[in-house]
Amino acid sequence: MKFRAITAKLTLRTALHVGTGSDTETTDDLLRRDVRGRLLIPGTAIAGALRSIATRLAPRFGGSPCQAINNQSSSAACQCLVCQLFGDVNPREDSDTATAARLLVYDAVLDTIPSLTIRDGVGIDRVTGAAARRERIKFDYEVLPAGTVFKLRLEIDPKLPDEPKLLPLLAATLAEWEQGRGAIGGRVNRGLGAFTLNEVQWIERDLNQAKVLIEFLHHGPPWHTTDGDRTWLTNQVQQVRAWVEPYQGNDPVARSWVLAEFTLAATGPFLTNDVAQAGRSGFDHAPVFAAYEQGAKPVLPGSSLRGALRSQAERIARTLATFSAWDNGKNMGSRKTAFLTTCPACNPLTTKTDDPVASCNSFIKALLKVERQSQKNFCGAVLSSNSFIKALLKVERDTFEQKGAEEKLCLACRLFGSPWNGSRLRVEDAPFVGDKVTLKVLDFLAIDRFTGGGRDTAKFDAVVLWQPKFRVRLFLENPEPWELGWLALVLRDLHDGLITIGFGAAKGFGQCRIEDGAVTLGIIHESDFPLSETNDQEPAVQQAITAKQQLLQSKGGMSGVYRTLMLDPATENDWRTLVESWIRAFNVTVKEYKHAFGLKKDSYFDEINGTWLPDLYPARVS
Known part of the structure; x- marks a missing residue:
């Protein structure tokens, strides 16, 4: 048996927020900590970010698309390259073909607490162009500063299938992080969570050798070693490049x-x-x-x-x-x-369908509310519009998303x-x-x-x-x-x-x-x-x-x-x-473009007291 692992340093390029959803008098959303109060990036967050990239990359190297990409609901195990590495995307207890994760991802814990800051967020009023004053779109959250360094630790399960493309796929995924295209945590599209991976090394120990096994049992996994193979990532990526092929189809794969x-x-x-x-x-x-x-x-x-x-x-x-x-x-x-x-x-800050340039979210919520009311006997009770999204039955939300939310946006x-x-x-x-x-x-x-x-x-x-x-x-x-x-x-x-x-x-x-x-x-x-x-x-x-x-x-x-x-x-x-x-x-x-629902009101094409606003301010002047 062999012990195989990957270590690296994950250096934040921007501030990071991995929240808990818990608030205090100081902030609306605290950073995640372990039972000892140490700040950390959970292994689930790291594995999720890695899996997301691998899912989009795998079909470009000859692998079959994961069920997570094509939204296929099947009782059978997926068995794609990604599911063989990270575990089945739709695990079933009664299935004997489902695969457990063969890549073990550890929490990235900080032993020392850096200087933390509080970030404020506010929406922009689309009419005035100023900060919107409504309390519902004013919020704050705790962040770690840029420059913070985490230690990344990945371990390869000895039961990893002998598939020649699995480890190269993992290397191609890590290469995205090494090139600075990684992001993790919350609000990544709004500036947070960007990082760069460096000092990547491959560690391998042959535990069939008695001396190596005794040292391993005595000292534990060699996480702090510096004699790992630092060329492993480059060599694996060069191998992957030879497998690249065109992809036909509209699946959201890496392009x-x-x-x-x-x-x-x-x-x-x-x-x-x-x-x-x-x-x-x-x-x-x-x-x-x-x-x-x-x-x-x-x-x-x-x-x-x-x-x-x-x-x-x-x-x-x-x-x-x-x-x-x-x-x-x-x-x-x-x-x-x-x-x-x-x-x-649309105006994303509006909440009602009869608001000027109403938000897509307001129309979708209204549509789902009608569907929910039609299933009242099944649901038990109709929820208020404010709590509707949070309490929406998963089956209803999944059904809507499979129909295509993007087409209605x-x-x-x-x-x-x-x-x-x-x-x-x-x-x-x-x-x-x-x-x-x-x-x-x-x-x-x-x-x-x-x-x-x-x-x-x-x-x-x-x-x-x-x-x-x-x-x-x-x-x-x-x-x-x-x-x-x-x-x-x-x-x-x-x-x-x-x-x-x-x-x-x-x-x-x-x-x-x-x-x-x-x-x-x-x-x-x-x-x-x-x-x-x-x-x-x-x-x-x-x-x-x-x-x-x-x-x-x-x-x-x-x-x-x-x-x-x-x-x-x-x-x-x-x-x-x-x-x-x-x-x-x-x-x-x-x-x-055609609006999926049809707006009910606009702030420019509007008639007030018998006078059209465009008559006073025409769109075109001859």
């Missing part, structure tokens, strides 16, 4: 990714408010820092940037839909009807996520660039609208960052061409100063520009290149296809099992052609 990195440079005062830091400093408003200790640097929370990007993305999509409805309608009534049936971006919810569909777009916390942090103290005084003078008891102050720079990292997995075009338009607006980040937009805060941009596209196979080739007889499409072919012929690199193509001066024109094709794909997608 491609896009990484955009740039420096976000503020042109003036900049502030993302931290309530806890403000309380510590004695000011009414203070910026977010990576830690509550002297010398800590500011950080731009990914949630702040993501919220601003989504708000602008929604505005772009609704503007295009408004123009289309305006041009195609003969009167205000027909224009309103056209917009309500084609609006591609607007384009914004498909790209940026919703309660029913996670997002493939990750906006990481952006670290401060540079050594010197410049702070300024500003005083504010509200104006009395009656006297024109200063209003009593309305004075407040703030500590703001002056012209800071942050290094931003956006990662989109399996991008569709229209998604890339949409993001290109949003980033263009960010660079042009049409998007403000953080607190005080009305006061001139948060104006930024983009510097030192870099774009990397990763594809497993040439057939995975994100390009819509419909109407390939059109000159513009032919140009995009030519640009794609020239990029594929250019010198690229390798990152894990992915081939990488980077934006550089030699390929800039080809990239420009591709971006234009992606934007055209976005325009076509918006034009062809």
